[in-house]
Amino acid sequence: MSKSYDVIIVGAGVIGCSIAYQLSKRKKKVLLIEKNKIGGEASSAAAGMLGVHSEFIGDQNLLNAALRSRDMFTELSRELKEISGIDIELSHNGMIKPACSEIEKGQMMKILQLSTDVEWLSEEDVARLEPKLSKGNHHGGLYAYRDGNVSAGKLTRALAKSAVKLGAYIQEYTPVISFLMERNRCIGVKTLHETYHSQEVIVAGGAWSSKILRGAGFEICGLPVKGECVSVSACKQLVERTIFTKECYIVPKRGNHYLVGATEHPHTFDSKVSAGGIHHLLGKAIDLLPDLAFARLEKSWAGVRPKTDRFLPYIGRLPGRECLAVATGHYRNGILLAPLTGILMADLIDSIEIDPIFGFHHERMLK
Structure with a gap:
């Protein structure tokens, strides 16, 4: 395996995999490094909503970005199925x-x-x-x-597999322990057993991005937020469309499966599921949809999402560091914003000026 690449991406969640896919489409030699398994954290825990109008109500630029990213899914779904063979289960259910x-x-x-x-x-x-x-x-x-949903886990795996089919390399269960720096220029990363060089490094570590970047002497403003979810199955269709309120959401999936989420517990990386959290979610969901009380309980889980102090993702190069960029802080919208984030980061690597539609401001990143 080579130890020199055009781009190294740290973090193989949906954001890192989307960036790897877009860069691989542009013939870049990419190494995607993940401390656990592909999509093993928030990406696999997400309900997969393409809910542009669930939260983006106060910022026109962010709303426009979310609309743009959502509308990429039809073509992206076709591409990924053709390359990877994985159906991401795109549904335009509203x-x-x-x-x-x-x-x-x-x-x-x-x-x-x-x-x-x-x-x-x-x-x-x-x-x-x-x-x-x-x-x-x-x-x-x-x-x-026009809003919809996908299988979050299948989307992440499809992006990763497609990137590999196009020439990318993936290293799972490989924590990055430090960055290789020449003055203020990042020239690669060091893992426990190997050293890898590259022309560019991108950190896409989700809620762990802040910890990762400390290895480069950099702090970003952000916090982890745990969210708990539960899935149930019914004998018949209960709702066709996603139902979203401040207290909970209900996302219908294929085969009369329904995902109910999500609690919010800030400032913790603890991914244990609490009985109280699931009780709260099911209580609110049954208030909305009484027949849900007769559904079969399937499983519950939790994921840790990356939130910034301004509710806006950090996407771009780090100030004062050459060849080191970050794409993180998507909070509850990583699945929705993954296609656009991948393209923006690929444009950045290609020296194409990107529109700061996410409100990305360097001075706000510093703690």
Whole structure:
């Protein structure tokens, strides 16, 4: 195995794998290094929502970026199936956000002025589209009819496998212990047993990015946020569309499986699942969808997501360091933003100026 590459990517979650795929498409010699297994952390724990309108309501630039990334999935799904043979289970099922109060209804109405692919549903409209939702506990809802979902785990594996098919190399169970620096220029990384050189290094370590970057003497503003989820299966279809509220979401998957998430526990890397967290989620989900009480409990899990102090991802080169870049802080939207992030980072490596659509500001990265 070679020890010299065009680009080394540290972290093989969905973001790192997306970057590796896009760079491999451009004939770059890529090494993807992962401390555990591919997609073993937040990427495998995610529900896979392509929920542009679940959270992006206060920043027009971020909303536009999310719309752009979501719309890449149709072509990306076709590409990945052709190259890797993996079906990422893309579903354009849409999403309904019930308004649980008049105040929430007013806030949602503002989104109609920002986005062209949402509409307002009355209580009667919601009941017509999703008749099994409980009645009388909402004031209508926002319908994002072009939002959807994918299998997060299959997306990550498909990106990784496709990158390898195009020439990338992957090293799993290989923690990076330090960076190779010549003055302020990064020329590679050191693992426990090997040293690898490259022209560029990209850190895409999710919630662990801050710890990784300390090896280069750099601190970024961010925190880990644990999220717990649970899956159930039913004998029949309960809802067709994703149902999203502040308390929980319900994501329908193939075969009448439903993912319910997600709790939020900041400042922890502990991925244990608590009985209280699952009790809370199922209670809120059953309030929304009473028939869910009769579904079969399948499994529960937790993932640790990377959140920044500004709710915006860090995407770009690190100030004061040459040939060292970062792509992290996607929080609950890593799956949705993965296609666009991969392209932006590939453009960066190709010296193509990228539009700072994610609000990336160097001065805000420093602790």
